[in-house]
Amino acid sequence: MNDLALAEGTLRECPGGAEALERIEHLERSWGRRLSLAPLRPPGPGPLDADVVFAGGGLWLTLAPYLARKGLKVVVLERHRAGTGHREWNISGPELQALVHGGLFTQQELDALVVARYSHGVCRWHDGGSWPVTGVLDHAVDGEAYLAAIRTRAEQAGVRILDGHSVDGLGAGPHGVLVRARDPRGAPVEVSARVLVDALGSSSPHARVDLGCPTVGGVLDGLEPGSDPDQVDQNVGDILVTTEHREEGRQHIWEGFPANDALTTYLFYYARAEALPARSLLALYGRFFRTLPRYKKGTPRVRRLTYGIIPGWSRLRPAPSAPLARVLLVGDAAARHSPLTFCGFGSMVRSFAAIGDGLLRCLDERRLTPADLDAIQPDLPLLQGVGALALLMAEPRPSLLGRDDPAATNRLLDAAFGSMHRSGNDFYASLLRDEMAPAAFVRFLYGTSLLRKEVYTDVWKFLGPGEVGRWALGIARGVSQGALGRGAEATGSLR
Numbered sequence: 001m002n003d004l005a006l007a008e009g010t011l012r013e014c015p016g017g018a019e020a021l022e023r024i025e026h027l028e029r030s031w032g033r034r035l036s037l038a039p040l041r042p043p044g045p046g047p048l049d050a051d052v053v054f055a056g057g058g059l060w061l062t063l064a065p066y067l068a069r070k071g072l073k074v075v076v077l078e079r080h081r082a083g084t085g086h087r088e089w090n091i092s093g094p095e096l097q098a099l100v101h102g103g104l105f106t107q108q109e110l111d112a113l114v115v116a117r118y119s120h121g122v123c124r125w126h127d128g129g130s131w132p133v134t135g136v137l138d139h140a141v142d143g144e145a146y147l148a149a150i151r152t153r154a155e156q157a158g159v160r161i162l163d164g165h166s167v168d169g170l171g172a173g174p175h176g177v178l179v180r181a182r183d184p185r186g187a188p189v190e191v192s193a194r195v196l197v198d199a200l201g202s203s204s205p206h207a208r209v210d211l212g213c214p215t216v217g218g219v220l221d222g223l224e225p226g227s228d229p230d231q232v233d234q235n236v237g238d239i240l241v242t243t244e245h246r247e248e249g250r251q252h253i254w255e256g257f258p259a260n261d262a263l264t265t266y267l268f269y270y271a272r273a274e275a276l277p278a279r280s281l282l283a284l285y286g287r288f289f290r291t292l293p294r295y296k297k298g299t300p301r302v303r304r305l306t307y308g309i310i311p312g313w314s315r316l317r318p319a320p321s322a323p324l325a326r327v328l329l330v331g332d333a334a335a336r337h338s339p340l341t342f343c344g345f346g347s348m349v350r351s352f353a354a355i356g357d358g359l360l361r362c363l364d365e366r367r368l369t370p371a372d373l374d375a376i377q378p379d380l381p382l383l384q385g386v387g388a389l390a391l392l393m394a395e396p397r398p399s400l401l402g403r404d405d406p407a408a409t410n411r412l413l414d415a416a417f418g419s420m421h422r423s424g425n426d427f428y429a430s431l432l433r434d435e436m437a438p439a440a441f442v443r444f445l446y447g448t449s450l451l452r453k454e455v456y457t458d459v460w461k462f463l464g465p466g467e468v469g470r471w472a473l474g475i476a477r478g479v480s481q482g483a484l485g486r487g488a489e490a491t492g493s494l495r
């Protein structure tokens with residue numbers, strides 16, 4: 001049986017399987033397609049409906065109560081129900097504190113959202129080593145409860161939430177923005193505001209991604225408990241694990257985070273956005289069911305299915321940016337998260353308060369050009385360098401390949417993670433948390449090249465000369481920005 005047939009048959013047996021099959025087809029068909037918004041006449045002088053209108057009420061709904069509590073009048077337009085979701089998100093404990101400092105949760109409320117804590121996480125490479133790390137993705141947050149709590153806070157702070165409203169038009173001018181949505185009966189609803197927060201995720205008309213990470217999996221029980229790598233240890237998160245070399249040109253990677261006697265596990269691969277195959281998610285689900293026994297032993301039962309194509313931006317192409325004044329991009333629409341870890345939740349937690357404060361300042365000072373709003377969320381200098389690493393794990397380009405070596409990706413990953421591990425936990429963890437200073441990133445690249453000399457030829461096989469040039473430039477820019485104090489410092493040196 002091929003993977004597509006295996007996936008279809010197995011998914012039908014899973015809870016929510018029929019709905020998942022429809023949704024998967026929709027996601028695959030709409031990948032790369034952007035929402036098109038009809039141009040509207042912007043509002044003239046005079047009173048507006050709100051200070052800020054949100055298009056989209058997914059994860060970045062978090063910003064809405066933050067702004068409303070600072071006194072802004074906020075409206076949210078969401079095509080489904082704002083503040084709903086059904087996956088867990090992993091992050092470290094100290095990073096989560098930003099939600100307490102931002103005033104959205106008390107410590108006790110936050111603790112109640114954490115469904116599991118691990119002593120450490122591990123990255124393990126087929127035919128290579130197992131590299132433990134502490135303080136990375138070691139808290140699992142119940143995403144559904146988190147979003148429900150954010151919605152409650154938004155409502156309590158006076159945010160007007162319009163569920164079932166699909167945004168389809170936008171006009172921006174010197175006096176404000178006008179956003180049009182269709183209500184559940186298809187009737188047009190217009191909201192004027194000083195600023196639009198584009199939180200439409202990857203379907204935003206302004207999103208510009210060049211990486212895609214097809215990701216399938218779910219919450220499984222019935223797997224064998226224990227401390228061997230192919231068992232489930234409730235104290236350990238599998239951050240990144242491979243169980244074979246590159247197959248069909250792709251390096252498949254597992255992640256697995258236990259909670260509540262079950263394992264939330266995903267299988268994914270990195271790909272160039274334009275190179276995603278037609279039925280990427282369904283085929284990957286077939287592989288997931290077929291190769292799961294290589295990853296974990298037991299008699300797995302699916303409690304819940306979770307899947308999607310996570311977008312990323314390599315930094316080797318121009319940044320996503322809105323051409324109109326008064327439009328602020330956030331979340332997947334802005335793609336400011338790491339193209340290596342794809343952690344949109346971590347990135348949101350780390351940045352929502354700074355972005356909220358920046359927006360308040362821009363509104364106060366009436367500085368709302370695209371450049372003003374882009375400057376609210378400067379790209380982390382480190383991230384100028386890590387996108388190319390994701391491309392090094394994507395499918396090699398045949399014209400540049402020469403003779404393929406399917407083991408090369410695992411050997412590269414093993415050298416990279418081995419060198420980070422030997423440099424100390426702070427150094428290792430700082431890369432995975434987007435905190436590494438760019439100069440330390442350069443030391444990491446150098447340390448990896450000492451362990452694996454072929455990395456230089458790998459780079460030429462996976463990236464074209466133009467990309468190598470832009471990567472070098474990005475790293476140099478990142479280092480100079482970091483030297484000016486915008487990159488977080490990570491201690492440790494390569495040995």
Ligand SMILES: Cc1cc2nc3c(=O)[nH]c(=O)nc-3n(C[C@H](O)[C@H](O)[C@H](O)COP(=O)(O)OP(=O)(O)OC[C@H]3O[C@@H](n4cnc5c(N)ncnc54)[C@H](O)[C@@H]3O)c2cc1C
Pocket residue numbers: 035055056057058059060061077078079080087088089090165166167168199200201202203215216306307308309310330331332333342343344345346347
């Ligand atoms: C399977 C999977 C696992 C993941 N795991 C993790 C993880 O472990 N850790 C992590 O940090 N990140 C993870 N992510 C990524 C993370 O979920 C995203 O980065 C994050 O949700 C982006 O938030 P957002 O608000 O920008 O977009 P979204 O949360 O996607 O919200 C966009 C919202 O816009 C709405 N919308 C779209 N079009 C319209 C319209 N026309 N009108 C009105 N509303 C509209 C949508 O309905 C949606 O509610 C995962 C993603 C996937 C798919």
